[in-house]
Amino acid sequence: MGATIDVRTGEWTERESHITGRLDSYYEYLLKAWKLFGDEDCRRMWESHRAAIHRYLADEVRGELWYGYADMDTGKRTRPYYGALDAFFPAVLVLDGDLDRAKRLQSSGFRMWQLHGLEPEVLDYRQMKVVGGEYHLRPEIIESAYYLHRRTGDPRYLEMGRIFLESLVKHCRTEAGFAAIRDVRTMEKMDAMESFLFAETLKYLYLLFAPDSAFDLDAHVLTTEAHPLKPVPVTGH
Secondary structure, three states: OOOEEOOOOOOEEEOEEOOOOOOHHHHHHHHHHHHHHOOHHHHHHHHHHHHHHHHHHEEEEOOEEEEOEEEOOOOOEEEOEEEOHHHHHHHHHHHOOOHHHHHHHHHHHHHHHHHHOOOOOEEEOOOOEEEEOOEOOOOHHHHHHHHHHHHHOOOHHHHHHHHHHHHHHHHHEEOOEEOOEEEOOOOEEOOOOOOHHHHHHHHHHHHHHOOHHHOOHHHOEEOOOOOEEOOOOOOOO
């Protein structure tokens, strides 16, 4: 998939493919629509995209797993970029049953977080250099830690959560709430706080540390905004 299409002409206006913003929720909802409604068309589309994502976007660097950018027509890699929005993908991989890739990708994302003490919006993972330094209080990496902990019980994901929380308090806490960061290399605060901090970031932190009985992940599908929905029973026709 490319990133942008002209809906009047059907022409692609941005032909670079990736798993970050503008494509992330599309991929996530293909899988979740299948889980929620038993939609076989969405299952087939997800499986087709999944194969292409692993083939063309996955990137092995220093023994680490990352997902970068590629040309939608040729599959040729274009940019070695991964960032805060891409960090949703381990959670999707968990939901898809691919724990091995999910664990490896989460480890890469955690390294990105530890580079400066908060994750940047965009990282050149080959050089381990920040390309976009903002931190907008995003939830995705915490969401993935939650999914992995629920599926594996591994305490390493609780430890990740502790570091995420302590970083938020140290660098983002203000008298009025939590501030986004202009650049993680300087930790300069912005006068801004998105509502998804409460709707998702802090919710996933709570769920990560709450007992399993607090929320039955197996009985629900969480939307990209962390709203729990119960799957529709699939009946024969």
